[in-house]
Amino acid sequence: MIPRPRINPISGAEQVPGNEAGGVRVALDKVRRAFGELVVVADFSLSITTGEFLAILGPSGCGKSTLLRLVAGLTAPDSGHIGITPDDTRFHTAFVFQDAHLLPWRTVLENVALPLELMGIGVTERLGRASAALDEVGLREAESRYPAQLSGGMRMRVSLARALVTRPRLLLLDEPFAALDEITRFRLDARLRELWLERGMTVIFVTHSITEAAFLANRAVVLTRKGCGIKLDRRLELPQVRDNEMRAMPEFASEMQGLLAAMEEED
Ligand SMILES: Nc1ncnc2c1ncn2[C@@H]1O[C@H](COP(=O)(O)OP(=O)(O)OP(=O)(O)O)[C@@H](O)[C@H]1O
Numbered sequence: 448m449i450p451r452p453r454i455n456p457i458s459g460a461e462q463v464p465g466n467e468a469g470g471v472r473v474a475l476d477k478v479r480r481a482f483g484e485l486v487v488v489a490d491f492s493l494s495i496t497t498g499e500f501l502a503i504l505g506p507s508g509c510g511k512s513t514l515l516r517l518v519a520g521l522t523a524p525d526s527g528h529i530g531i532t533p534d535d536t537r538f539h540t541a542f543v544f545q546d547a548h549l550l551p552w553r554t555v556l557e558n559v560a561l562p563l564e565l566m567g568i569g570v571t572e573r574l575g576r577a578s579a580a581l582d583e584v585g586l587r588e589a590e591s592r593y594p595a596q597l598s599g600g601m602r603m604r605v606s607l608a609r610a611l612v613t614r615p616r617l618l619l620l621d622e623p624f625a626a627l628d629e630i631t632r633f634r635l636d637a638r639l640r641e642l643w644l645e646r647g648m649t650v651i652f653v654t655h656s657i658t659e660a661a662f663l664a665n666r667a668v669v670l671t672r673k674g675c676g677i678k679l680d681r682r683l684e685l686p687q688v689r690d691n692e693m694r695a696m697p698e699f700a701s702e703m704q705g706l707l708a709a710m711e712e713e714d
């Protein structure tokens with residue numbers, strides 16, 4: 448019998464059972480993380496549904512990166528629990544940092560193939576999959592170039608392709624497009640949103656930008672300056688398919704206003 452595709456209720460993406468794509472549920476329960484005396488994350492609880500696109504906003508130094516690193520398992524909580532369901536998916540988590548972190552001595556294609564190489568996948572398959580991932584970010588023609596020969600926006604696209612190449616079920620991004628000019632950033636935001644709609648993965652996106660959060664996410668959380676308290680946890684009521692025209696819609700302005708008010712509010 449051919450398995451019936453399931454539709455992700457949030458992204459609308461088709462998920463074929465057995466397909467690696469699709470999202471995970473992330474549940475943080477009373478998570479605490481301190482650095483010496485400084486309690487950066489205090490009793491933080493948040494539940495992120497399968498296939499959700501969550502934006503995390505907050506002032507500089509409030510603990511956004513620490514939170515993301517905790518979810519990625521790059522740092523351990525002092526107490527509390529972080530559950531990812533299904534739990535065999537640590538392997539399917541990908542992280543995109545603010546800097547592209549490409550290996551300068553490797554070509555674009557070899558950089559994107561790296562995670563597959565580390566997973567022990569053979570050369571033909573990994574280069575084929577890396578090439579397809581580059582295609583998804585519109586960079587196939589640059590595959591034999593070296594990182595130094597790319598613009599900042601191209602480097603970030605390579606970094607995104609490298610994150611997508613393993614078909615992650617959980618994609619974590621820490622201000623990935625912050626250093627780019629606005630037009631490049633808008634393009635990459637639009638592409639990321641499309642990829643999310645196609646794949647239905649769970650995405651957690653950290654940003655300083657209210658505009659970017661409202662454009663990308665289905666849910667936005669605004670954090671307090673200290674201790675990662677949740678000032679606002681809001682579902683964004685905007686169309687699923689988003690393009691630059693949406694930026695002129697009153698609903699978009701209204702969502703941005705809501706986020707701005709929460710950002711400006713005293714803790
Ligand atoms: N490894 C570490 N050792 C000591 N202190 C740390 C460490 N990592 C983060 N911190 C401190 O924790 C606090 C939160 O840092 P974090 O990088 O999570 O903030 P952020 O919200 O991501 O800031 P930004 O928006 O500037 O990126 C800061 O005061 C920072 O100095």
Ligand SMILES: [Mg+2]
Pocket residue numbers: 511512513621
């Ligand atoms: Mg940070």
